[in-house]
Structures are given as structure tokens and as C-alpha cells.
Amino acid sequence: MGLRSEHWYAGDDRNAYIHRAWMRRGTPDDAFTRPQIAIANTASDLTPCNAHLNEVAASVSNGVYEAGGVPLNLPVVSLGETNVRPTAMLWRNMAAMAAEEMLRANPVDGVVLLGGCDKTIPALLMAAASVDIPAVVVPGGPMLTGTFRGVPLGCGTDVWRLSEEVRAGTLSQDAFAKSESAMIRSRGHCNTMGTASTMALVAEALGTIIPGVAGTPAPDSRLLEASHGTGKLIVELIEKDRRPSTFLTKANFHNAIVALAAIGGSTNAVVHLLAIAGRLGVDLTLDDFDRIGSGVPLLVDLQPAGRFLMEDFHRAGGLLAVLREVRDLLDPEALSVTGNPLVDHLDDAPIWDPEVIRSRTEPIIAEGGIAVLRGNLAPRGALIKPAAASPNLLQHRGKAVVFDSIEDFHARIDDPDLDVDADSVLVLRGCGPRGYPGMPEVSNMPLPKKLLEQGVRDMVRICDGRMSGTAYGTVVLHVAPEAAAGGPLGLVRTGDVIVLDVENRRIDVEAPDFLSRAPSEAMSKAFATPSRGWERLYIDHVLGADTGADLDFLVGSSGSEVTRESH
Structure with a gap:
């Protein structure tokens, strides 16, 4: 089988001459073969x-x-x-x-x-x-x-942790700032x-x-x-x-x-x-x-x-x-x-430190894979990472507190009058591939300041976006279809009871009229509406998270063949 590059460099015609001449620049003759x-x-x-x-x-x-x-x-x-x-x-x-x-x-x-x-x-x-x-x-x-004050720092993970401690009042802003140069x-x-x-x-x-x-x-x-x-x-x-x-x-x-x-x-x-x-x-x-x-x-x-x-x-x-x-x-x-x-x-691949890498007989968690949830809130699926979640929240029933966009979330999450408690389920929508656009890493929402001050460090959170791999918490994410694609997440109202049952792979809203509701008008206004460029192309053609969020016309292989030019 000949080299693909021969289609450019082999031969005596004008095109081959151009290809070789412009690439030569001190290159020996045999480089082109x-x-x-x-x-x-x-x-x-x-x-x-x-x-x-x-x-x-x-x-x-x-x-x-x-x-x-x-x-x-x-x-x-x-x-x-x-x-x-x-x-x-x-x-x-x-x-x-x-x-x-x-x-x-x-x-x-x-x-x-x-x-x-x-x-x-x-x-x-x-x-x-x-x-x-x-x-x-x-x-x-x-x-x-990196280390700070003698403690190893996990980049990303400790950013989330330390920033929450500042909001909770247990770490000073000055100490937080000093950790910055040690993080990387x-x-x-x-x-x-x-x-x-x-x-x-x-x-x-x-x-x-x-x-x-x-x-x-x-x-x-x-x-x-x-x-x-x-x-x-x-x-x-x-x-x-x-x-x-x-x-x-x-x-x-x-x-x-x-x-x-x-x-x-x-x-x-x-x-x-x-x-x-x-x-x-x-x-x-x-x-x-x-x-x-x-x-x-x-x-x-x-x-x-x-x-x-x-x-x-x-x-x-x-x-x-x-x-x-x-x-x-x-x-x-x-x-x-x-x-x-x-x-x-794998024959010669021993574990050198059984504290870091456990043996099969002493796992950290016996079943640690990512769980795929379905239900009336996520008919095409949603994900949760049990290994990063709080075990006591993997089966949970709580009232929804709904945010129509990340901007809405930031504007209200620390409002002392927000009707939220440790059993509430924070719902953020409009953050899927089409809605934001791009499916940002916002699913691990910061907790309400007033609950952090009470010692709460985890809550059930649900979003059609992603979260950083460095993040943690009981987070249901990649909800599909996303709200911007007409998914049921757009129908949730504050006060709805949401039931999470990871063991049985379910995520549901307990409301008889749930799927017959009209979407929130405020939510729809929050969706991205670019008029030009890559964002316009992206929104018009992006697929759901459940299939990889590729563009519909890019799925599949086009191969290495290319139309021959003519100089």
C-alpha cells in the first residue's frame, strides 16, 4: 500500500512540483518518499x-x-x-x-x-x-x-471546597487568596x-x-x-x-x-x-x-x-x-x-501502594460506576456519580427550588428569604447543549449561604448541564432531553416533589399534571439565541447529551479522501 502523501508529492506534474518546492526548504530529496x-x-x-x-x-x-x-x-x-x-x-x-x-x-x-x-x-x-x-x-x-499550610491541594476540587468555606465563614478571604499561588x-x-x-x-x-x-x-x-x-x-x-x-x-x-x-x-x-x-x-x-x-x-x-x-x-x-x-x-x-x-x-502491573489503589478484595465502593437514571424528569436519561455523592442522599424526596438560568441562580441563591432547606432539591435548567449554549459545568451548584452557615455541605441538585470532573456532591446531571429541546425539566415548578432513587435508577416528579403543563415563559426567554457564527451553527445542529452532544452532520466518518486541487 502506498503512502497517502504520494498523492501530493509523487510525479512530475506542476502540482507535485509546487507541493515539493514549497515544502523543501532544506529538506533532502528522500524526505518526500x-x-x-x-x-x-x-x-x-x-x-x-x-x-x-x-x-x-x-x-x-x-x-x-x-x-x-x-x-x-x-x-x-x-x-x-x-x-x-x-x-x-x-x-x-x-x-x-x-x-x-x-x-x-x-x-x-x-x-x-x-x-x-x-x-x-x-x-x-x-x-x-x-x-x-x-x-x-x-x-x-x-x-x-501543590501544598498550602502543609496540606496537599487538589486543583479544582479544593477550589470548590475552599470557596464554599469562605461563603460559610469558616475561611477568611485572605487565606483563600494566599492559597491561589500554591494551587498550581x-x-x-x-x-x-x-x-x-x-x-x-x-x-x-x-x-x-x-x-x-x-x-x-x-x-x-x-x-x-x-x-x-x-x-x-x-x-x-x-x-x-x-x-x-x-x-x-x-x-x-x-x-x-x-x-x-x-x-x-x-x-x-x-x-x-x-x-x-x-x-x-x-x-x-x-x-x-x-x-x-x-x-x-x-x-x-x-x-x-x-x-x-x-x-x-x-x-x-x-x-x-x-x-x-x-x-x-x-x-x-x-x-x-x-x-x-x-x-x-497487565501481567506485570503490581499495586505499589494499596492505600491509593485498592485491591479487588478491598474496594473503596463495591459498585462504583456512573448510574444512568430515567423517569418522567429524564425520559432519555440522566447521570449521577454515586462515588462522589452523599450516601444518605442517594434515595431522597424533596421539594424543588427552580432556577431558570445560571444568571437566575446567582441572583437568588444567597437571598436570605429564599424558601429552601437541607431537604430541598435545587433544579437548574437551560444549561444543556442548546440552551446555554455548550452545556456548561454548572450542575454542582453552590449551596445557599444560609444553609452552609448551618453546616450543610451537600444537597440533591438536578441540571441539564455538566459538572467539572473535579467536583463532587449528589448531582443529577446531563438530564435529557434538555429544557431547551422541550425536555420535561422545563415543566418543573418550585414546590414540586422530586423523588431520587439511585438504586432503582429513577428520577421522577410527583405531580399528576406534570407532563401536560406548559413550559415556563421565563425559562424560554433565558435560552441562548445567537444570530451568527459558530454558536448559531451549533444550536441549529447539536444533538443531546444522551448521544454525545455532537453536531448531527458530523456523526460518522468521512475518511481520508480529498478532492484533488488544480493549480
Whole structure:
């Protein structure tokens, strides 16, 4: 099989001349007959978690050269979770589409995907799945653990915790401000089991990363060693025509779901895995997450569901040590990007610290997977992460306190006259893919100040948006259909009794007229109504959270063929 890049560089016609001449710039003649490797690089100073990826790219380049390929740096859309407004998720599909188009449009035979911050790895995998050329991921890795006043800080998780203590009056604003410079100790993404860490580990379980690499801290020299090795591997993938469609099957997603449950990973992984599967044509549904993951034991004692941080997780044995404990739950047929079954990499993967990674016989929670709820409030499903919730609230009955938008929520949540108590259920709507737009991470709503002052630290919260993987609490999220798509969440009224029953996978409103009501006019006025640009395109075409929130015209694969130009 010839190289894809030959369609640009081979031959004596004018087009081939132009392609070679403009790319030559000191390049030897034989460079145009070697595999051309794009390094899809999400490094950006405005994506602080990915700022070090240029150094990673250099190591990848060295490996590519060593294996006989030609490395080509390809900057792609970079989404920094902490900076972009209104939410990075608004542009995940745009980043995926842009990367896909650049890979298809350019003379490249394979691609190394450099991601780290939350949306970058999912977007790159969606792109690679759609263009279907050989591809492998290098994850940027988590930061090292920072400490403040002798206590380790989990970035994200401790932001939520400390900010609530300020609102409760138990921590001064000055102390909170001083913790800021200690929160981010080094390069790398969040050091909790947030979405960035989760997606790196899940991508390895999916088979798209060299086994044993995900979770390596960003400043660790072993990440550069692995990057070099990945540069060599991509040339092999081209030689063997090992493309995403040739080895990523339902079995790989099965293993990713098992891993997600065992590590206590972010609920955001659900919407990302559904989107990636949609690009591959793999029949993955919400019910698969409950069916496969609900009985998997939680083995990783990491924030936000536990005590430790990613540096500890790597030291304790990392993902392979976790997967070895649940080996019997994995699909043995699922291949890794190496060409071997993932399970073949588990034989020498001991647990080095049983406090951080528990054995199968001593799990943190016997059944730790994400639960999928249904009922008259969420006919197409909603999620809850029991490992991050309060056990006493997993079966709960309370009166709704409804907010029509995040702005409405902020305006009223700390009103001392708000009719709310510890048994109330906070309901926030208009925050789904279409409603905000982009499905922001607002589902873990801050609790009312007056209840925080009374010592309350968790309540049942329901939303059609997402929450950060670093967050915690008894939060029902990704409610589908969303309110902006006519979902029943738009029919809830303050005072309605809501029943949460996680054991029986139910979320219902107790009101005989519930589904026959008219939607709230105030809520409808709060929905986003952009008139132009990406937001307009997004709202017109985005699908629901229950299928991955991709755009309807991007589902599926377009392949690597491109219309030949004429100069």
C-alpha cells in the first residue's frame, strides 16, 4: 500500500512540483518518499494545562525521525477549560471538525495527537476517528501536587471546597487568596481525577495510547521518553495500516467503561465516549455505561471521590495496576494501538501502594460506576456519580427550588428569604447543549449561604448541564432531553416533589399534571439565541447529551479522501 502523501508529492506534474518546492526548504530529496507525520499540537499559552506540549512535540519529532518518518508540527484548536467563555464544551465539536479537516486536507500519512486539558483529547480522537488515518495519543499529563499550610491541594476540587468555606465563614478571604499561588505547582493538567486525567486514562483503556503512559506527570522525564517511543510507533502504524477503524470496536469501549468506573472518573467521559463512538459507527448507548460499569468496584482513592492525587496514583502503579485487578471484567479481544490486546499488558502491573489503589478484595465502593437514571424528569436519561455523592442522599424526596438560568441562580441563591432547606432539591435548567449554549459545568451548584452557615455541605441538585470532573456532591446531571429541546425539566415548578432513587435508577416528579403543563415563559426567554457564527451553527445542529452532544452532520466518518486541487 502506498503512502497517502504520494498523492501530493509523487510525479512530475506542476502540482507535485509546487507541493515539493514549497515544502523543501532544506529538506533532502528522500524526505518526500517517507511517511509524513502530523503532530496535532494543542500547545497554547491560553491553555495553561497544555503549554508544555511543544517540548513533548520535540520528543515525538525525534522518535519520528529515528523511525524514518518526517515530523510536521500542526497547531490545532486548543481549548483551555479555565479561560474560555462561556464554556470550552461549546467548541469541542469545532475543534474536532477543524482538526479533521486539516488532517484530511494536508499531505499526512499519520498523526500523533497531543492533548491534555479536558476537551483536547476528546476533540482530537473525534477528528482522528472521522478522517481514519493511523493515529496515536500522547497525553500531556497531570501537574505535581501543590501544598498550602502543609496540606496537599487538589486543583479544582479544593477550589470548590475552599470557596464554599469562605461563603460559610469558616475561611477568611485572605487565606483563600494566599492559597491561589500554591494551587498550581507545575506544568500539566488538573491533579485530581477530573476530566483531563479521566480522559487520558480512558483513552489508554480505549486502546489509543501506549499502555502505561497515561497518568505520567507532565514534568516527569518518562513522559518525554514515552513521547519519543510514540513517534517511533506512528511510523509502524502507517506501515501496518493500523487505523482507528481497524481496531477500535465495541470491545474497546467496553474496556473504557470498566476503567472509568474503577478509577472513579468524570461524568464528562460519558458524553465524550459517546461522541467518539458516533464518529466510528460503534453502537454505544447510555445504557451500556450502566450495564457494564455499574457493578465495577471503585479502586482508586483519589480526589474528588477520595483522598489522593494523580502524582500518588502514578507512583502507586497507575492505570495498568487498576486494570489488572478487574481483568476478568475486561474484554480480552480489544486491541491496543500497539497491535496487541490491552490485557496482554497487565501481567506485570503490581499495586505499589494499596492505600491509593485498592485491591479487588478491598474496594473503596463495591459498585462504583456512573448510574444512568430515567423517569418522567429524564425520559432519555440522566447521570449521577454515586462515588462522589452523599450516601444518605442517594434515595431522597424533596421539594424543588427552580432556577431558570445560571444568571437566575446567582441572583437568588444567597437571598436570605429564599424558601429552601437541607431537604430541598435545587433544579437548574437551560444549561444543556442548546440552551446555554455548550452545556456548561454548572450542575454542582453552590449551596445557599444560609444553609452552609448551618453546616450543610451537600444537597440533591438536578441540571441539564455538566459538572467539572473535579467536583463532587449528589448531582443529577446531563438530564435529557434538555429544557431547551422541550425536555420535561422545563415543566418543573418550585414546590414540586422530586423523588431520587439511585438504586432503582429513577428520577421522577410527583405531580399528576406534570407532563401536560406548559413550559415556563421565563425559562424560554433565558435560552441562548445567537444570530451568527459558530454558536448559531451549533444550536441549529447539536444533538443531546444522551448521544454525545455532537453536531448531527458530523456523526460518522468521512475518511481520508480529498478532492484533488488544480493549480
